[in-house]
Amino acid sequence: MKKVADKIKETAGSVRTKIQQKKKPTLLFPLRSLSNVKYRPAVGFLELKGSKKTRTLTVATVKTFAQTLRMMSQAKTLVEDDEIMTKREAYYVSKNWDDARFDEQPESDTVIDDIEAMFEVNREQLGFIPEEKGGEVAGKLIVIDRDPNTGKKLEIDCTKFGSGAYSIPISVEHLKFETNAKFILAIETAGMFQRLVKHGYWRQANCILVSMGGVPTRACRRFIRRLADELKLPVYAFVDCDPYGMFNIYRTLKVGSGNAAHINRYFCAPNAKFLGVTPQDIVDYKLPTHPLKNVDIKRATDALKNDPFVQHFKPWQDAINQLLEMKVRAEQQAFAVHDLNYVISHYLPEKLASPKKFLP
């Protein structure tokens, strides 16, 4: 942690030196977009290509420049004092900065993301934590945490939440795990998760169930990653059969995002596989469908054109093309058409019988 503080100090020093030389100071940020990432199969995640944007101090940028420096100073204090601050709190703290204060939270969030990218750390390492919840876990897993007040070791058995579930904390770095499960099943919707929990599917399949609730948060991704790495468990994703489920949810889980490419190495699960629902499943299981919306078609064609991950995997290109041809999408809850528990009795067991057929 000391290292981050030193990096901040170093950058601040370089700004001051420029000023002393009567030159315009500059800050360097990696460009945060899908165009500046590449997929490296060896490491298994989207990696920055190295394009950087320079923020030079001019009349037009003086406000953001001042805000960035003040936020850097804030981060340094947090790191040195081992304190945390939510992004919302950071926004409120800025209200002390007179003219340099933020008017809306998205402005301060962007500055925090910039700083995070500038030092190539995650914002939690800078002391900034998100408001969002991490996701929920149920099944054959014991999480070893510490009591925040006493520091005493706590063993949390994820089988003992009944109809509820264990909630992934915002920071998961300090957690330790014990399990004898065979795999991790990451589920898109809370509804499907509830069904599997209610019927104790984790017991039947000997697995850990994780509810992502849409695009997995950083904490959720990190949690799954640590489970996968430390327990050597495969990760299977079970999401809707539509471009959003495939590329916003699954792709982010597996290889990370373009926007947060600087931290993808920590925040993705490269060994994740796509269990379903695949376009072929729609055919095989005669699922009821909805027509693809314009936004779906745009997302799919964009993925074909711009997504380095899709471009790397032929099966994914085939899957998208099949979907675009069928012009339909299906939700994971669509199996209810056959029977409410058809997922548990037929679909999941049949799919799990041959994991090799999963999409990469």
Place this chain on the structure above:
Amino acid sequence: MGKASRKRAKSKTEIAGKAVKNTPRGSKQAKSKKTKKAAGKAARKAAERHIKKAAKKSAKKSLRLYKETKPKAKKAIKELIEEAPEQEHRGLTAEDMALQQRDISVAEFFIKNRHLLGFDNPRKALLTTIKEGVDNALDACEEGGILPEVSVVIAPGKEENRFVVTIEDNGPGILKDQIPKIFAKLLYGSKFHRLKMSRGQQGIGISAAGMYGQLTTGKPIAITSKTSPNKPAHHYKLEIDAKRNEPRVIADEVVEWNAERGTKVEIELEAKYQKGRQSVEAYLEQTAIANPHVSLYFATPEGEKKVYKRASSQMPVQTREIKPHPYGVELGALIKMLHDTKARTLQSFLHSDFSRVSMRVAKAICEKARVSERSRPSRIARQEADNLHKAINQTKIMSPPTDCLSPIGDEEILAGLKKQIKADFYTAVTRAPSVYRGNPFQIEAALAYGGSIPADGLAQMLRYANRVPLLYQQAACAVTRSVLATSWRNYALQQSAGALPAGPLVILVHMASVWVPFTSESKEAIAHYPEIIKEIKLALQECGRKLALFIRRRRKTAESEKKKAFIQKYIPHIAIALREMLGLSDHQEKVVVRQLTDVLERSHS
């Protein structure tokens, strides 16, 4: 009066008699003799009845009677048509129509068409009355070489919606004998037959105002005039005889008047007093802008008193009267001039009755037209006149002289604008004289920008013709066309397609000419001559360029001010952040602020 109407009654009898005589002959031509005969009988009877009646009445009443009989005669004719519904031929014969055909007096015509003179509604009538009075007063003062002092008083009349308008000037006054004709005869005046720049042109205005007053209130127009401090003042009360377009004197007396010389006109009329864009007040204010040598006093019916002070004691240069330029003359006018001239040969006629035609040029025209230069002008036939007209336009003739024009002058315009409008920037330009249809004219334009001019909304336009503000018919005016056709975006202003430019702007345009081509007799809009529009645009562009310089300079200053403020706002925060991160001392922090301010202020972005 008595004599006149008796005479009219007689002439009426003659017409009716003719109709009686003619009707049967007319019916011979018609297909259905019987019906026509019956119709003729009916018409004869009706006419005879009316003539009998008319003859019985006294001469004084006959005019009123005549008016009554007219609709009766009409009715008779109408019945005539309706009585023969089954007949194929339903129209009137030429003879029947002759019953209706007679002379129209100018005055009668304008009573019916008073909107043509600017008396459409009570509000506009008040403005037009004052406008005509003030225009005449200013013309008179300037021709007499006197710095004008004009007073306009609107007093509420005894009855509702009636006002007494009094316009008084310090001009040279009017000779006693001329007063009745000037104020109570339409189309009488000094300005119509000459080519000279003046406010009035036609000799209709003030008499029409008097006639409108007479028509709406029955009160005569009152004039007091004094030509010299040693002579007595004359006071007249006049009515206009609409039928004959002749003045009728109601009162004629010598009165005491304190003024040294001048003219006072009093008209009582039905009107409406309002403030706003097309009000008397707006007219007087705009007059004051374009006539900085005039001192105006104005009392409203509400008892408010306003003074528009003189801003310059520089009298407008007196203009010369010119002869028409051959390029502007139309064929009909040429034929008339040929008949009226005192010249004995065609060559000398061309030389003496037109401007810029030398003997040599005159000869060239005659040769081109294949007419002998020694032929008598009054003997020129129509075909020859036509050739002559064509030859004129094919011959190169020098442009008309321009000393007949008296522009306001850019300095005087600026003085006038500055007096009435508080702005941040003024500019004015006077173009060189130009010619349309053989008439010399000169365009002046001015702009006032910023200051107390409202910034939201479109620019305000002030249009003038021979120093007279034009308040109505803005859309129909060549000035408006020119302003719209100028692309104000080039001059740092905003302008939507087909609209006036937006912003705190006043646009003034003045056209000075020996003959301003108005679109109607009420003199509200200038006609769209391409030469005029081109000149106005050029003047506006010249002003626009100067305005653009001002606006851009001001914008630049504002931007660098803003930049400075912006820098000063945020630089301290950079210093604070650096102090916190690097553990700087207060002094070091101050150095950072100073150095950084330096760096940024030197930069251009």
